[in-house]
Amino acid sequence: MLKQYETVFIATPVLSEAQMKEAVAKYVDFINNNGGEVVYEEDWGLRQLAYPIQHKTTGFYYLIEFKAEPEFVATLETQYHRDERIIRFLTVALDKDAAAYAEKRRANKQAKAEQK
Numbered sequence: 001m002l003k004q005y006e007t008v009f010i011a012t013p014v015l016s017e018a019q020m021k022e023a024v025a026k027y028v029d030f031i032n033n034n035g036g037e038v039v040y041e042e043d044w045g046l047r048q049l050a051y052p053i054q055h056k057t058t059g060f061y062y063l064i065e066f067k068a069e070p071e072f073v074a075t076l077e078t079q080y081h082r083d084e085r086i087i088r089f090l091t092v093a094l095d096k097d098a099a100a101y102a103e104k105r106r107a108n109k110q111a112k113a114e115q116k
Contacts, residue, residue, distance in 0.1 A: 002067040004039070004099045009080060009089040010059035013046060020060050023085050027064060030079060036068035040106055053087045065094075065102060 011023055028038050044061035053059070068076075073091050080089040094102060 001069075002037070003070055004065070004067050004094040005073060005091055006063065006065045006094055006098075006102065007076065007089065007091040008044075008061060008063045009086050010049070010053075010061055011085050012054075012087050013056055013058045013060060015060060015085060019085070020062075023083070024062055024064075026083075027076070027079070030076065031064065031066050031068065031072075034068070034072055034075065036066050036072055038064060038066045040065040040102070056087065059087055 007027075009027070011020060015023065024041070024043075028041065031038055040063075042063040044063060046058055047061050049057055049059055070093075073093075077089065077091060080086045092098075
């Protein structure tokens, strides 16, 4: 049975826009090609880190919400570890309440975008 997950990764700030898009595409394709299903993506952009990581004080944050088999998460995180562009990541399983909240948050964001 597929479970719903949310993964956020921080990419090194030295990447160009094109390199960042390529990194994101790699992980979206990786999820889709391994039996997962990407539900939602959100680019949080370049942000200040709470503390320096590898002598860097900023990073590109990116969120991917997806459905996959529980065993897949370990495979995804192995890919993150091997990628020198990724300086931090976190993947969490969403229970039904968190999934409902994420759905509501997306709907609110879309409604605000349509008002503009």
